[in-house]
Amino acid sequence: MDDPVLKKLSFIMGPVEAPKFIDATCRDLGLRGLSGPQERMLFGCALIQRGGILEAVGRAIKIQAILHGASEP
Amino acid sequence: MLELTYDYATCVRNSEKVAWRVDEVMPTSARLDFSRPFLPSGLTGSDKVPFLSPAEQLLLNHINGHAYINLFAFVEEYIVATAVNHAQAEMFGDHSAIRALVRFAEEEIKHQELFWRYLAAFERDFKHPCQVLGSAAAVAQVILSKSPMAVMMVTLHLEIMTQAHYTESIGPDSNVDPLFARLLKHHWIEECQHAKIDALELEKMLAVSGPEQVKKAFSDYLELIDAFDGLLDQQAAMDCDSLSGALARIFDADERAQIVQAQHQGYRRTFLVSGMVNKSFVKVLKGMDADGAASVAQKAKSLA
Numbered sequence: 001m002d003d004p005v006l007k008k009l010s011f012i013m014g015p016v017e018a019p020k021f022i023d024a025t026c027r028d029l030g031l032r033g034l035s036g037p038q039e040r041m042l043f044g045c046a047l048i049q050r051g052g053i054l055e056a057v058g059r060a061i062k063i064q065a066i067l068h069g070a071s072e073p
Numbered sequence: 074m075l076e077l078t079y080d081y082a083t084c085v086r087n088s089e090k091v092a093w094r095v096d097e098v099m100p101t102s103a104r105l106d107f108s109r110p111f112l113p114s115g116l117t118g119s120d121k122v123p124f125l126s127p128a129e130q131l132l133l134n135h136i137n138g139h140a141y142i143n144l145f146a147f148v149e150e151y152i153v154a155t156a157v158n159h160a161q162a163e164m165f166g167d168h169s170a171i172r173a174l175v176r177f178a179e180e181e182i183k184h185q186e187l188f189w190r191y192l193a194a195f196e197r198d199f200k201h202p203c204q205v206l207g208s209a210a211a212v213a214q215v216i217l218s219k220s221p222m223a224v225m226m227v228t229l230h231l232e233i234m235t236q237a238h239y240t241e242s243i244g245p246d247s248n249v250d251p252l253f254a255r256l257l258k259h260h261w262i263e264e265c266q267h268a269k270i271d272a273l274e275l276e277k278m279l280a281v282s283g284p285e286q287v288k289k290a291f292s293d294y295l296e297l298i299d300a301f302d303g304l305l306d307q308q309a310a311m312d313c314d315s316l317s318g319a320l321a322r323i324f325d326a327d328e329r330a331q332i333v334q335a336q337h338q339g340y341r342r343t344f345l346v347s348g349m350v351n352k353s354f355v356k357v358l359k360g361m362d363a364d365g366a367a368s369v370a371q372k373a374k375s376l377a
Contacts, residue, residue, distance in 0.1 A: 011165045
């Protein structure tokens with residue numbers, strides 16, 4: 001599992017729910033996928049807004065995206 | 074790619090084997106031996122000022138040793154922030170990486186505590202005030218404003234060179250203060266795991282980076298080297314002032330220029346060139362980008 005977002009979300013919601021959650025969230029954000037760091041940054045920011053465990057995961061995704069070259073939206 | 078032969082779990086295992094406590098390395102009762110030099114000849118400019126007497130050179134060596142420790146305490150500030158940042162990026166993902174990075178951050182904070190204890194002991198017994206660079210947070214801000222890959226390159230540079238600093242201090246003819254040598258040794262044995270973690274982090278960043286990002290990382294790295302060189306020049310001038318105060322002697326312009334130049338050259342060799350030409354560091358740079366590695370080699374030559 002090379003996709004870092006899928007790996008994190010699979011850890012907290014399981015391998016079946018995680019891809020569905022990613023697809024649904026990407027649709028809401030108008031993203032085609034999470035192939036680049038900038039997309040992952042937007043995805044992470046959206047999760048931060050949701051609070052709770054998703055906020056924590058979103059922060060990790062956002063910081064990882066920045067380390068991989070994304071800039072703040 | 075970097076073709077690394079270790080992983081995060083190995084780094085944690087090795088780190089557990091060599092871990093030490095601050096009280097073991099430097100008990101609060103420890104005294105520095107001011108009859109001996111603190112820094113070996115290869116790490117100081119203090120013995121390159123011919124008009125100073127041996128006793129005055131020894132005094133400058135002590136001032137130099139104090140600044141050396143302060144500079145390390147100084148850079149650990151941004152390294153802690155970097156390690157914590159990289160650990161947070163791995164949350165809910167690679168637990169071996171999280172453990173290695175959190176341990177890395179904890180050890181760096183421990184090194185700061187060791188260095189602060191050493192500086193306090195120095196200041197207690199040296200009897201003369203020594204000027205040192207003061208704003209670690211401002212320097213951390215400059216470093217952390219660069220691309221994350223460049224920040225990790227500088228971190229690897231700083232950590233990988235500590236081995237050379239230790240081996241310099243324990244040569245057969247070394248007469249340095251045993252406490253200072255012990256400090257260099259214990260710093261190095263943990264930093265060598267940190268250097269491996271830096272390389273692992275760099276490899277992950279490289280895997281998702283294009284040639285432009287790598288090129289930018291090299292350019293940012295060289296800018297940080299220049300910025301660091303400016304700080305070292307400031308420290309060299311402060312060392313001259315500290316020596317002047319300790320000896321109650323005013324140096325004329327020519328003497329002052331000689332002291333500052335020798336100190337600056339010593340700092341460059343210790344903090345910049347010894348990292349830039351380190352074989353392990355050069356190997357990582359070549360794995361990142363051959364042209365970038367060549368530009369670093371060129372820069373090292375110009376600073377040597």
